[in-house]
Amino acid sequence: MDNNKTVVMDTKETTDKISRSLLAWLNSWTGKSLTISYEFLPSNEPGMALSTIQGAYITRQYIRGAYEGQYQFKVIYRLQPSSNNARLSADETLDALGDWAMTEKPLPDLGGGKVAKKITCNTRAAMFARYDDGSEDHQIMMTLDYISI
Template sequence: MSSEDRTIEFVSAFEEAGISRNLLDWLNKWLEAQADIPFSIDFIDYEFMEDETPGMAMSLVQSAYIVERFINGAYTADYQFKIIYRTAPDTPEARLSADELLDGLAQWAAGQKPDIGDGLEVQEIEQVTPAALFARMAGGWEDHQIFMRMTYQVHPGK
């Protein structure tokens, strides 16, 4: 069977929601340690940001899906997400700084293995794209984003 004919198997909504919660907690530890972010950004939210207000949000790119199953019931899955940073840069330097901030988050994340839940083990977190402008809105507001991928393994019974 070719990979084009293979059915995509998504992880359960319960598993995905738990991972999202734990990943947000971990990402917010990075946010707390940053002095360069406007003080009005208290936390990285899940799939939501206020209009015309500096903010950050994590959003799933697609549902987490299983990439490999093992005979013992374990499996490896991919969780693809992005981090969005809303800001109102008033200079080209400020616009570049927004991208650098997100790239800095990716550098911080690379090589780490956060706790994402019982029986779940992070294999790798990687930056998939460089940070870039995503959208421009009225009033000079912009959303910058970075795409990330986390590969994790599920160990049943742990």
């Protein structure tokens, strides 16, 4: 996306549908030991969550009404690590999820005239927050590119 262009948000309905479809699709990955929730992490136990970064936005519009869009998201893994091995395992799990998401076919069925084209990992997993109770949040950031037909 060109940083000089004005960001045009897609509809809330589109963002909500993509969130639901993507959440179900991510939960089909067999490499995780936890169910991925939407925008929720428990405070004192391990958990994983899908979090939208800014909602879906339109990157290119066509004369006849079709358009291309992106949905930026992250998956957060909260844990209470007892060792460096636990921290590394959390990052390895998120990286494996990202690798799976970039190669798994078919991509999520978005419905509503939207078709998923690809998923890209924008980052590898890393810790982004540590809390007073010893919990840590690790994250991986990704983008889903789609078209509206």
